Amino acid sequence: MKLLLLLLLLLPAAWTGPAPLRVALRRVVPVRSQLRAEGLLEDFLKSHRPDMFNRRFAQCFPPGTPSLRLGRSSEKIYNFMDAQYYGEISLGTPEQNFSVVFDTGSADLWVPSSYCVSQACALHRRFKAFESKSFHHDGRTFGIHYGSGHLLGVMGRDTLKIAGLTTLNQEFGESVYEPGSTFVTAKFDGVLGLGYQSLAEILGNPVFDNMVAQKIVDEPVFSFYLSRRTSTSSPEGELLLGGKDEALYTGPINWIPVTAKGYWQIKMESVAVQGVSSFCPRGCQAIVDTGTSLIAGPTNEILSLQQLIGATPTNIGEFLLDCGRLSSLPHVTFVLGGIEYTLTSEHYVRKEIFGSRELCFSGFQAMDIISPEGPLWILGDVFLTEYYSIFDKGQDRVGLARAKHPVE
Structure with a gap:
């Protein structure tokens, strides 16, 4: 499961920005539980082991794709099967909405592309670059191997909005190929990484780094609150961008x-x-x-x-x-x-x-x-x-x- 922050020490007076903004996180039944209920979990785990996955799909990716190299699967530890907390973002002008996992264990932002040929993309919201007036094509490709899922895509830049915060020229990935069934069952559309830039497969600044550089958050801090598994929890979860919430x-x-x-x-x-x-x-x-x-x-x-x-x-x-x-x-x-x-x-x-x-x-x-x-x-x-x-x-x-x- 991948909230806005307030630093204890004051930053220089030159730093200006809006008050921290809240991103509501909703909690859903994880993929693992869904597959177990449908009696499909054992077969899924067998077919999505990284070694078997590579043997089956490596030929579908361009030769030399870095994320398919031996050992790379351990570098992105995001666990799709157990993910539970998602929030909303938008990309483009006019806005196109997506549900993403806010993940501190990775640093890339990606969503499905309208050009994606995989079944998983057909079941999720897809980014239509040709409908966005602010989209800039990049042309480079990327691959991300998360262990239980792999995707291939192309890079671009566009306007990103999260909880009212607007980030200009944000680098992100459009996935065009998501083989296997990992992403088919998932409730989210994509992932927004909040780790350090050295983790990124997509060249350019991660989302929060751009927010800080463009001075759209009060402080270079974000925070998370995740609810317990109760029927009355409110909020279900919260990401605070630019501060912390002492009430939580x-x-x-x-x-x-x-x-x-x-x-x-x-x-x-x-x-x-x-x-x-x-x-x-x-x-x-x-x-x-x-x-x-x-x-x-x-x-x-x-x-x-x-x-x-x-x-x-x-x-x-x-x-x-x-x-x-x-x-x-x-x-x-x-x-x-x-x-x-x-x-x-x-x-x-x-x-x-x-x-x-x-x-x-x-x-x-x-x-x-x-x-x-x-x-x-x-x-x-x-x-x-x-x-x-x-x-x-x-x-x-x-x-x-x-x-x-x-x-x-």
């Missing part, structure tokens, strides 16, 4: 420096299960990522963690828990910037209704992402639902505070 969190903000400017990567001191430091005791690196629903970590450590919380594997790589034992499951604590962030089983267990049964799945998943600083952990929406997150581009830091949730 409680207590002090813990600021943690970014250690590498690609993902929003920070240092994590340790991970403890029921108070016992079990993982990365000498410190490790973590990504704060709205585009990943679960909490991910190196395979060996996550398998050990699953055992410690009593989760058992299924034949398709998920981990089940006994719904009747949730109250007795251990707490899992992440230490970031010297502060403990504790999740109870109510926080890290995902509940789904399958037929007449309630199933309880672990909110932890194995994902091996190697960086120069070592294996990375990913703090996705399971974590970010409990903690309001603030992304400060001006001072290259991430702020975390306890999120406020309504009581049912």
Whole structure:
């Protein structure tokens, strides 16, 4: 699951801009749950493994497409299958509306093109460049491999609007080929990346960098609030561009420096299960990522963690828990910037209704992402639902505070 910010330190007086603007995020049933309900999940997972996907579709892409190179699939960690929070943007003049995932784990903006030949594009809103008076053709191509989905497209520039903020000459991608069925079931049209420019496949400034450069936000900061899974949550989620919303969190903000400017990567001191430091005791690196629903970590450590919380594997790589034992499951604590962030089983267990049964799945998943600083952990929406997150581009830091949730 990939909100506007206010910096603690004032910027120079020369900085001017409008008040922070809110982007409403809506929460929907993720693709994984839809496929499970339709009995299609197992076949989907088999056919969309990155290695099999490459063998099947590599010949459909231009020779030498960078994103099809061996190992590239791990570089874009966005997880379409579990995405839940989407918001609206518009491109072009007159405006053309699209639903996108706001993803801090990538840096590109793309939407389907009217020239797209894939089934997925036919089921989503498509950008009509010929109808926009402000569109500028680029001509270069790009490819993005997200692991569970791949797309190919062409680049362009146009006027982008988000929650009343207008960004001129924004570089973006028009996807013209989305093979496989990954995007067919997805409720969103595209993705808007909020990571650092070094993550981008599309040349040019990412969206938020352009907002800062064009001085259309008060401060170079944005923030996220994600609701819990309740029927009365309001808002379902919120992205604040240009500040933070003090009404959506409680207590002090813990600021943690970014250690590498690609993902929003920070240092994590340790991970403890029921108070016992079990993982990365000498410190490790973590990504704060709205585009990943679960909490991910190196395979060996996550398998050990699953055992410690009593989760058992299924034949398709998920981990089940006994719904009747949730109250007795251990707490899992992440230490970031010297502060403990504790999740109870109510926080890290995902509940789904399958037929007449309630199933309880672990909110932890194995994902091996190697960086120069070592294996990375990913703090996705399971974590970010409990903690309001603030992304400060001006001072290259991430702020975390306890999120406020309504009581049912």
